[in-house]
Amino acid sequence: MLHRVLRAALAIALAGTAGLIAATPAHAATYQTTASALNIRSDAYLSASVVKVLSGPTPVEVDCQKAGDSVTVGSRTTTWWAHLPAHNGYATVAYLNTPETKLPGVPECTVNPDPPIEDITLADVQAMFGSRIANPSLVQTGLPSLNQAMRDAQINTPRRQAAFLATLVHESRLEYNIREIGDTRKYGGRGYIQLTGDFNYGPAGKYFGIDLLNNPDLAMSLQWSAPIARWYWTVARNINPFADQLNMGKVNAAIGYPAGAEDQRRCDSFKNALRYLTGSVPSGIVCTRSKAYSGDTSELTRAEFDALGKAPGTVG
Known part of the structure; x- marks a missing residue:
């Protein structure tokens, strides 16, 4: 873990200038x-x-x-x-x-460019999430594709990695081929991010040029599970900014389930991941949701979801 903390310290030092106009x-x-x-x-x-x-x-x-x-x-x-x-x-x-x-x-x-971030290993996620990693060999098999998805999605800071991994460990235990237990719906939860609903299978399939509507099990294949998680994180929603703001309440709302006790559990996992990646837990983490985000947002379009955070009467 020491090398991760030292690397993260460098990342934090450089991150102070990453958002500045150079x-x-x-x-x-x-x-x-x-x-x-x-x-x-x-x-x-x-x-x-x-x-x-x-x-x-x-x-x-x-x-x-x-x-x-x-x-x-x-x-x-x-x-x-x-x-x-x-x-x-x-x-x-x-x-x-x-x-x-x-x-x-x-x-x-x-x-200024983001500092390089190392690939996440099995030892890393086990240290972050403990017994939630129930099938280590399966997690190990999926990590190369998951690391590539994080690179493609600009999930390249400790905050973004912690939010993304904490989300997936609660959605799928970081198992790429998992099917939601007891869900017999044709478009029930599958894969890393538990893709759900024809309103997601259709657009995700169109984005990647595959027929997910007629072949929904592709969403839990090694080839497509991680890219689909990346698609949801950056295309169906725009979640990286919420991670940057330490706002797990909005991250959870963007994933799409009603507010409740699960929010705190995921926020605790986010804190554990940040502690591992950086050596400390920063102040200012938001675990709860505002009223606008408290319902089930899973079927909203990205535009509809983004509109929830806009103050009435404002534009832009």
């Missing part, structure tokens, strides 16, 4: 916002936390822009978000006074 132009461009109650978010995602709400149209300085979630306003759709240094956050370009979908002449934001 190259800021000498003169920022000025634009006018075009909306009232415009959300300024901590990152270029609709699920990122709101750091400020601009009450009305106002001039803002933009020093760079980055690609993020798609936003449509009227006939214009853009994936570009403007960084507003004075407000320490991002606003979608859709609500700036430009007809362009990307701001002309404004550089893209650059950040």
Whole structure:
């Protein structure tokens, strides 16, 4: 464990600069916002936390822009978000006074790369989760594909790894081929993330170019179980930002089951994983959910789920 803690200490030291703009132009461009109650978010995602709400149209300085979630306003759709240094956050370009979908002449934001993260081993997950690892040989077999899925999903920090692994150990015991016990539904829970419902099997199959609706057992195959978990984490939902915020309440809501005692159990596993990966448990971990996230969110689209976290009357 010592090498993991030392590695994590380096990651934490570098992480303090990972979100900072590494190259800021000498003169920022000025634009006018075009909306009232415009959300300024901590990152270029609709699920990122709101750091400020601009009450009305106002001039803002933009020093760079980055690609993020798609936003449509009227006939214009853009994936570009403007960084507003004075407000320490991002606003979608859709609500700036430009007809362009990307701001002309404004550089893209650059950040320091994340430090390399080692692959997770069987010894690691056993140390994190103890007796929840009930079939070590099966877990070992699946780890190469699971580590690749984490790389593909940018699950590359201790917080993200801890949230992802804590979720999967409760969903499937980290066994790629598990079927939800007693669930005889055609589209019942399968695989690492217990994919459930035709509303998930259909889109996941379309994303990977496989027919999951007619071959649902592919969701618990060694080839597809981990990629499907990655798809759900990043495409069906956008969960990495919740892990970054230490908000396991939102992570659990995004997975899609009603609030209850299971939330605390998963949060405890998250803490155990963080303790192992970093040597300590940080303050500020959120284990509970707000009222908006307390119900069963499993059948919501990503847009519908993202809308739950938006304050009434705000945009962006």
